Amino acid sequence: GSQIHSTAKLEDWAIIGEKNDIEEGVEIRRSILWENVTVKKGRKVIDSIVTSSKQVRYDMINKIY
Numbered sequence: 001g002s003q004i005h006s007t008a009k010l011e012d013w014a015i016i017g018e019k020n021d022i023e024e025g026v027e028i029r030r031s032i033l034w035e036n037v038t039v040k041k042g043r044k045v046i047d048s049i050v051t052s053s054k055q056v057r058y059d060m061i062n063k064i065y
Contacts, residue, residue, distance in 0.1 A: 001018070001019070002016055002017070002018065002019060002020040002021070002022065003020070003021050003022065004016070004020075004022040005022055005023055005024045005025070005026065007024050007025050008022045008023070008024070008025070008026040008027070008028070008039075009026070009027045009028070009029075010028050010029075011027065011028070011029040011030075012029050012030045013030055014028045014029065014030070014031055014032075014033070015031075015032045015033065016028075016033050017033055017034045017035035017036075017037065017052075018035045018036075019035055019036050020033055020035065020036065020037045020038070020039075021037075021038040021039070022039050023038070023039060023040055023041040023042075023043075024041045024042070025041055025042040026039045026040075026041070026042065026043055026044075026045070027043075027044045027045070027046070028044075028045045028046075029044075029045070029046045029047070030046065030047050031045045031046065031047065031048045031049065031050070031060075032048075032049045032050070033045070033049075033050045034049075034050060034051050034052040035052050035053075036052055036053040037050050037052070037053070037054050037055075037056065038054075038055045038056065039056040040055065040056060040057050043056050043057070043058065043059055043060070044059040044060070044061065045059075045060045046059075046060070046061045046062070047061060047062045048060040048061065048062065048063045048064065048065070049063075049064045049065070050065050051064070051065065
């Protein structure tokens, strides 16, 4: 399964794949994360798609990565 930190926020809707790591203070809104994704501390993922085996180190708004 995925690990989602207790301070992470999933808002509106979010689809989270297998084996993801959502770190402290992350905000995910209206986005899709495939499998093996790490979203680093404090990052925002909004209206975006993150494909497999990526590390999100910067805010993503309206992006495909």
